[in-house]
Amino acid sequence: MPHETPPRPPAAPLRVVVADDNPVVRAGLTALLCGREDITVVAQAADGREAWEATHRHRPDVVLLDVRMPGVDGISALPHLVPVAPVLMLTYSRETAIVQEALRRGAGGYLVHGEFTADQLVDAVRDIVHGRAHLTATAAGALLDRLRRSPEPAEGSLPENLGNANAHASLPSTHRNPRVTVEPLSQMQRPVRQSSPVDRSRFQLSAREAEIMDLIASGMTNQQIAAACFISEKTVKNHINRIFAKLHSTSRAEAAAKWLGTAPGSAPREAR
Numbered sequence: 001m002p003h004e005t006p007p008r009p010p011a012a013p014l015r016v017v018v019a020d021d022n023p024v025v026r027a028g029l030t031a032l033l034c035g036r037e038d039i040t041v042v043a044q045a046a047d048g049r050e051a052w053e054a055t056h057r058h059r060p061d062v063v064l065l066d067v068r069m070p071g072v073d074g075i076s077a078l079p080h081l082v083p084v085a086p087v088l089m090l091t092y093s094r095e096t097a098i099v100q101e102a103l104r105r106g107a108g109g110y111l112v113h114g115e116f117t118a119d120q121l122v123d124a125v126r127d128i129v130h131g132r133a134h135l136t137a138t139a140a141g142a143l144l145d146r147l148r149r150s151p152e153p154a155e156g157s158l159p160e161n162l163g164n165a166n167a168h169a170s171l172p173s174t175h176r177n178p179r180v181t182v183e184p185l186s187q188m189q190r191p192v193r194q195s196s197p198v199d200r201s202r203f204q205l206s207a208r209e210a211e212i213m214d215l216i217a218s219g220m221t222n223q224q225i226a227a228a229c230f231i232s233e234k235t236v237k238n239h240i241n242r243i244f245a246k247l248h249s250t251s252r253a254e255a256a257a258k259w260l261g262t263a264p265g266s267a268p269r270e271a272r
Helices: 023-034 048-058 074-081 096-104 118-128 137-149 207-217 222-229 233-247 252-260
Strands: 014-019 039-045 062-065 087-091 109-112
Touching: 014 023, 014 048, 014 118, 023 039, 023 118, 039 048, 039 118, 048 062, 048 074, 062 074, 062 118, 074 087, 074 096, 087 118, 096 109, 096 137, 109 118, 109 137, 207 222, 207 233, 207 252, 222 233, 233 252
Parallel strands: 014 039, 014 062, 062 087, 087 109
Antiparallel strands: none
16 A cells, blocks of 8 residues: 655745834724635734834744834834845835845834735745845835945956745845944834924824824825725825815825925914
């Protein structure tokens, strides 16, 4: 009687930590990932410090990390996380400098909300464990811009096996990149970008309206906002109509300028 090979036991599911200051986004990502048999979310975090604590406690296979979070932001926390687990940036931040800095600090991929599908996110989580990077269009453009601006390599300095390069590049971790300066976690309190304070309370937007206004200012379409907030496009339009009325604006550009404090006369007047 031929000897039958016993079936292999199923592989343990990939363990993921989700770090985002928006509880709606965290809940949506957790529901999406836990709906796959080979992925489970072991912890959630609302800022970089909580992400660090959860990562060291649970030792996950992947960390999904937002950029802009209160307290310790994602860019500051990043070099403390990559020696423990691969980090996939999952964020609305699309500025070229931020994308480049995240990749320089060891992020294994960079996905901008609104530029990927649910299946593409799941594929990215699975691939990053094996060192295969995923970049959405904005992040790829930022990386290409940096490569084009870098000094040209000396003649003969290109590797001989350049033609065999894999399309999914493995990005270096912080402990192998001596150029990255890692700040002590206790000192990581400043946000990614400091800007002039804008008194937004005078607009009297609700928490949901403020969230949607942030997304409008980031350049997202109604369809992208609906997907990010898990609401219908009709609901998004209703919110935008109320936002425009409160901001006394007739266009997205005008509303964004007032919201960001870049419109003429948008700074609050001093009390006399």
